[in-house]
Amino acid sequence: MRNVKVMTGIVSILIGLILVSIPFYHEWKTGKEIDRLTQAVNLISNEASAQVMKEEFEYAKDVIWLEIPDIDLNQMVLPETTEYNLNVGLTQIKPNQIPGEGNFTIAGHRGYRGDRFFRNLPDVAIGATVRLIADNKTYTYEITSSQIIEPTQTDILLDEEGKNEITLITCTVDGHKRIALKGLLIT
Incomplete structure (x- = not known):
C-alpha cells in the first residue's frame, strides 16, 4: 500500500x-x-x-513599428493577422491599412509573462501617446478611450468618415472579452 x-x-x-x-x-x-x-x-x-531572409520572410518588408512609451512597448506590427503571426507579434487586423488614414487596427495576444505583446495594454492611460512608425515616418496618436467589449463587437474596427484613429485590441485575462483602446491621430 x-x-x-x-x-x-x-x-x-x-x-x-x-x-x-x-x-x-x-x-x-x-x-x-x-x-x-x-x-x-x-x-x-x-x-x-x-x-x-527576404525570400523566407517576404512580408517582413511591410512591418510597421508600434511604440507605447507609457508601457515601454516597442514592437513590430505584422501586416496580416494569422495564427502564426499572432504567436510572434502584433498584427494588423484589416488588410491594406495605411497609417494615418482611417481606423488603423492592431491585435495582439496578452502573452504569458514579461512585457511582450499586449500584456500591459490595459495599463495605458487615457491621454497616453501611441506612435506608429512606417517608412521612416511617425504617426502619433493620443488615447481617447479604453473599454472592455464582447468579441463580437467588431464595429469598433470600422472607419469613421473624416476620422483618423488607431484601435488596439487584446483579450482580457480570462480570454472571454476584449480590451479595446482607441486613439486619435494628432501628428
Missing part, C-alpha cells in the same frame, strides 16, 4: 512539473521566432545580405 502511495506521489509531481513547464517552453519557442523575425526585418534594410 505504501508503494502505491509513493508511486502516486511521484507521478503527481512529474505531471505537475510537465504542466508547469509548458508555458515556459511556449515562451522560449515564441522568443526564438521573434528573434528570427527581427533579424529578417533588420537584414531586409541591408540590400547586400537580405536576399536569403
